[in-house]
Amino acid sequence: MRLVLWEGHANSAATQRKVRLVTEQKNIPKESPMPEFPMKSWNVKLFILDQDGKQHPASCFQKVVYNLHPSFENPQQTFHEPPFTCTNEGWGEFEMSIDMYTTEKAKITIFHDLNFQSPEYKNDQTVTFKNPSQALIQALRETGPVGDDDAKANKARKAADNKKRKFAFDYEKIGDALTKLGEDDLLHVIQMIHDHKSDDTVTNNDIERGEFSVDLFTMPEPLTKMIWDFLLEQKMVTV
Structure with missing residues (x-):
């Protein structure tokens, strides 16, 4: 995975x-x-x-x-x-x-x-549509926002979130550490995300490619803390 x-x-x-x-x-x-x-x-x-x-x-x-x-x-x-x-x-x-x-x-x-x-x-x-063409974007717009529509809404949401809280975690360190985990530890983290994500957490499990995707910034703080603490235990990050 x-x-x-x-x-x-x-x-x-x-x-x-x-x-x-x-x-x-x-x-x-x-x-x-x-x-x-x-x-x-x-x-x-x-x-x-x-x-x-x-x-x-x-x-x-x-x-x-x-x-x-x-x-x-x-x-x-x-x-x-x-x-x-x-x-x-x-x-x-x-x-x-x-x-x-x-x-x-x-x-x-x-x-x-x-x-x-x-x-x-x-x-x-x-399902995830990657790099959609203009024709596909128009077709997808019939069922919801796409592309820049999502980006603009999410940028505003992120700005509001940033004002509400101080980031207690270094997301750059988390992202770097996750990509270096071994198979067993990585599967453990993916299971943590499955079990503790919120409705707003953006994930995608591409079985055919053997890929699990997650937007770290959409994870709830308790889940982020769990992953941060796990990475600390594995000595993959430092405070």
Whole structure:
């Protein structure tokens, strides 16, 4: 696992959104090769959410590729129009990867568990758009602020925060120390962030790249103190 640090989140080169996968499934009157497991008809649709959690067509993607279980006759299925509905029949549950392309080559990959526990279920995941083009920026603006919009709002927030408190921690030292931690200590810190972050803490877990990203300046002070104290114990920082 590699740690990536964002400074202040005032970075117009990255914008986050939540995508939603909606799965529907039902039994169908077809013979199953596994008698204990009935045949199912299922479909997965992809949406993007705005800041209020409302669904919108994911028009920011040019195409979406569903990578299904290799037992399917056509395991790699590509769709070019929202809501990128992938419809199939089968009896088994499995995990699929889904490649969402913002251009012909630029893709974001997420993973989805296809299961038959409920007739319909939703899976929301946060994704990061890095270095978006002007066309992509316009598409993303339909569901919230992007780029400089985020930067301006965050700059004002940071200025207000700086007036309210005196920084008791050297964030430059923290950032430098975190990048030098061994694998076990780094995983420990990442778990601390997961367990103690606030709603305002900006993080992203990119499983495909093996990267965990965090904006240190958005962490709550108690969490920052915990990490600072841990780094002191490991002799990675000095007062």
